[in-house]
Amino acid sequence: MVENGHQAPTWFTVGHAKAINTLQRSQREGRISHAYLLVGPTQVGRMSLALDLARMLNCLEQAPPCGECSQCVRVTRGLHADVQVLAPNAEQRSNRFSIGIDAVRELQREASLRPFEGRCRVFIIDGAELLTEEAANSMLKTLEEPPSQVVLVLLASDGDALLPTITSRCQTLELRPLPTALVSKELSNRYEGSPQDIEEVARLSGGRIGWAFQAMAEPDLMERRAERLDAIETALRSGLEERFRYSGTLAARAASDRAFVRLELSLWLELWRDALFFREGLPELTTSQSRQRLLQLIADAASSAEIAHAAVAVQETIDNLERNVNPRLALDDLMLALPRPRLEV
Template sequence: MKWNDIIGHKEQVAMLRHMEISRRMPHALLFAGPRGIGKSLVANVVAATLLCSDQEERPCGLCRSCQQISYGSHPDLLLIAPDGTNIKIEQIRTLQQELSMASFNGERRVCIIDGAELMTTQAANSLLKVLEDPPGEIVFLLLAANKQMLLTTILSRCMVIAFQPLPDDLLAQALMTKGYFPEASQVAARLSGGRIGIALALLEPEGLSLRNQALEIIQNLMDSKLEVVWQSAGILEKMERSEILAFIKYITYILRDILLLVAGQGKQLLFNIDIAEDLCEVADRWSESRLVTAIGAVESARRALLANANTRLTSEALLIKIYDLAREV
């Protein structure tokens, strides 16, 4: 686990390395950026750097400390993640107890709090006390997908480093370097929105199952009778909310790709290049205006679901809209 394992984020890496080399590392940093963008890897490399015992190249990846971090067993690296849907006050109290004792090596410690925005109010206030008066030499690394959810008092005590999505080409090249096929790498890079963690998940054997299900439902809506609406809505009703939101996202991507084909943009700009032939088969049955309307309907459904609308009713309304649009002359 070394600095060159990090893909992209050059400015952020350069800043962190400079602060560590110049011994100006703040006692609390907040890594802010979308889920799966690589914040966790950067945090672990920073932790390995701060705890490495090598005097020349840190992290060296070879010393006992680096090996312990690789195996997730370093006693001076404290990790906190959501217990269920939240980080609870009991977890922060346990952290306070651990920090009240001397570090294992008698030097600095590092605490990584993943999903920091998911702390309950009580947990956040308890952590605030630690940030205001940290016991001993410790560096806190808070990771948050949505920093606006954090208390302003916590934000004010952290140096915020923002992480942005990686360019598609850079991410695809990195995936190919890991041994993935070029087309699969391109698809994963584009569908992930530049987030390497999401891209790697999409490259798993069943990683594109939701996308494929979205394509199948769109094809069925165009080729079948109205009964397919109720059948499809029943399938969506059984999904977790996070799954149905991902499904909605893939519907948008598929309709967007069909729109590009209808507009004569060719296949080079498609997200779903691996199913380009399937999309070409249905493209001649759509018009640009109807596709724009359909994409708008999908976005309205997404906002409704985020506002906790009824999944079944929202799904049925969306599928009926797409069904009708696919049959307009």
């Protein structure tokens, strides 16, 4: 890209100007850190920025990353031998995701080798909070005595979940949710869609641009969301028997598909949050613009305190399930705890 007669770098990351400036300044001044920690919600752009950094470190042009040279293109296509992503694996027994000691040892072995085709080896650790304790302690050794020509990029949603000994050895860049206006602008530039649909997706994304791209690219995502919200609405409007049927079905699913249950509970949480905004006279802050009628019914039937209490109950259920409490018990308890406002049509 040419700007005012000079080459300008091409960053594929949307937003996050502050983090990009920091990286560019470090590159110019030859002060690239041997380890970065990118902290922010999932799908906010952490992986995009990590790959941009990998391109910048290996780019052949004057204003890196150019996005177009052979090095940049190989990173973009996932073919660059010196750029590797370490992602969590499901443990077979518990179905929990983690990054274990074997993966870290393999990374360390590779990190000790010279770059194969580029200038710099970049290891991206996606989900650094999922390093097992043993793996994290082993990783410390690499962070303490980093091999030259190696940059580690740790991605995490919660920096506090990492060992302080790890965070203190990384340069932390915080990635905040993007403004809704920026998300909808990007969506309008890249996708066909009515302004209303784009606006709703942008709001729902909560500033997580990756989620927004996914929602536009897979219309199924929005349809499935609408289906689940219908199921939630039915359970909310029903008596205990129907509610327990709902929690039973959901609990059965927990054994094989934890992510599904986590997502369902996040929808419950979103519903109560929206209801509270509605109750407080701030409907413009709600995410589900298409559910205004239900929100109105809840707001008419429950006090702000009751709505807040319901949100807390959902959050406690999410925490309990993470702690491996029996899903059936946890979800039945939730069904009992949620208010049963009379929601006549």
